Amino acid sequence: MIPFSNGFGMYGQLKQAINNKPPRQLTFCTDFDKTIVINTFIDRGWKQVEPTEAWNLYWANTSNCRSIFNVGNGVSLNDYQLINHFPKHYELVRKDLLVRNIKKYRKELEKEGNPLAEKCEVIQGNHKITRYLHLDFIPVTYGLPSDYNLFVEEYRRYPNSKWILKPTSKSQGEGIFLINNLSRLKKWSRESRNYLHHRFTNKDSYVISRYIDNPLLIGGKKFDLRIYVLVTSFRPLKAYMFRQGFCRFCAMKYDTSVAELDNVYVHLTNVSVQKRGVDYNRLHGGKLGMQNLKLYLEGTRGREVTERLFREIQWLIVHSLKAVAPVIANDRHCFECYGYDIIIDADLKPWLIEVNSSPSMTPTTRNDGILKRKLLENMLSVILPPNGIPDARWRKTPNDRALGDFELLIDETRLCTEDS
Structure with missing residues (x-):
């Protein structure tokens, strides 16, 4: 795909493509050569095109998204076009x-x-x-x-x-x-x-x-939680959490000694780091599903404290989004799936470590591929109207069936309705 940095100078072509009439067949373009992303659209009957052609949905990298929304470029998206980042996502x-x-x-x-x-x-x-x-x-x-x-x-x-x-x-x-x-x-x-x-x-x-030096350990190993959060609007705030998050484990047992201070396989849970280690398990990828984590915690700590932990996780996600909502450039053409990284300490207190704007869609195992495919399919069901045709005028209010494995975290339009 053509990156803006190499040719959009070709902004005239982009502007021309956006000013065209809606394509007869639903189309998508992407900056990523990711099989899961491409196949998810193709299996829905969508056609892949270049960014300079008429497209309905652009799965863009963050820099190209910022370029599109740069006022100086004179580009204005049509109602039939959606893009997968908010212009000022970096505030989060x-x-x-x-x-x-x-x-x-x-x-x-x-x-x-x-x-x-x-x-x-x-x-x-x-x-x-x-x-x-x-x-x-x-x-x-x-x-x-x-x-x-x-x-x-x-x-x-x-x-x-x-x-x-x-x-x-x-x-x-x-x-x-x-x-x-x-x-x-x-x-x-x-x-x-x-x-x-x-x-x-x-x-x-x-x-x-x-450093959170008292992390909750399972099997003596440190882990963090990767949770996917879909935001369809910041003002009013609308956000959903994907139920099928997972734990990412270090390959080596946790050790607080000074001798292991530089050992990334003890301290850093990133899969991109862990997969370079000799102890990395390529069968399960060092991952454990969130539902299995809940079962483990219910068995070892009890159901009440486990439910409280996950309520607190939802709480911190919502308030992190509220914290950035005033400074995010909200745009009705945009949606974004964030990867939240959360560490749980030994007292079952969750800590927000960071948020990712482009969580990896590259599968590390077969099960990981299934999960990410479902994530993408569910995401499209949430952001698209019931007829499946992108429309930025749609208020993005999916029914329960369309939510799939997403659950509503917050919808401020509902809160306003309930308060009135």
């Missing part, structure tokens, strides 16, 4: 912006006197700290280099804690590492000075977060 998926928006959201609720922003005092180590009672679902996080002094203050209060450093705009575990002392961070900073100067002058940055 960039690690630094996600944290900034959640902090701002909490402060605004606090200023309003909203009970959701209630605080409480807890003992942490030898210190008494104040934290949010209901909205404490992201680890303590600072941006680097801008918040370096604030981070140092926090580190000195808790000198025995571990921290995890991540590039804000990278994915799949790239560039992530752990530190347990300031000298290690300073050493990294010195060695990376030229690189950092280049990165920061290009408006990139890093985040450093307190």
Whole structure:
């Protein structure tokens, strides 16, 4: 497929294609050579075309989506066209912006006197700290280099804690590492000075977060949850959660010793990292279905606490979306499927680690392929009207049958109706 960066300069062609009449046959285009994506559309009878031709649905990469919505390009989508990203999706998926928006959201609720922003005092180590009672679902996080002094203050209060450093705009575990002392961070900073100067002058940055060092373990191994969340509108907010999420396990048993601090196969759950290890199981891909996790927790912790855990997971998803809703550029042509990464600690408290705008549609196992195919099919059933023809004027209110394995998280249009 033709990337905008190589030819859209060819914006005239794109504009021409968009100004054309609707294609007689339903059409799609994609920037990805992903079999699951392509076959899902083809099996529905859709025809694959180029982005410069008349299309009904564009499964785009994020940069091409931003290019389409760039005001200077003079492109305006028709009612019969849908695209799979919101223009300012990065307000949710960039690690630094996600944290900034959640902090701002909490402060605004606090200023309003909203009970959701209630605080409480807890003992942490030898210190008494104040934290949010209901909205404490992201680890303590600072941006680097801008918040370096604030981070140092926090580190000195808790000198025995571990921290995890991540590039804000990278994915799949790239560039992530752990530190347990300031000298290690300073050493990294010195060695990376030229690189950092280049990165920061290009408006990139890093985040450093307190490491969740008491994760819930199964079979002695650390895992996180990958949950798919479909958003069809940010204002009003409409979001759905796919019931068939899964756990992603580390291949090696969890070990908090300093000797294993750099061992990615102990600490990082990303499949792209784990599949490079000799202990990676290619049969099940280091994955466990969410329903099996629920059964395990009900058997070991009880049904009541398990149900509370999953209510809290839904809570944090909804409020992370509410935090970014005011700054996301909402557009009726857009929908987006986000990959939420959540870690559960030993006390069964969920922590939001990050959100992905383009969760992988490449299957790692046969079962993974089945799951992702179902995810795509269900997604199309939710975003398309009952007649199956894309229409941006449709209010995206699917019936229960169309939802399939999606469950409604929030629909603010219903809330308004119920309140009136």
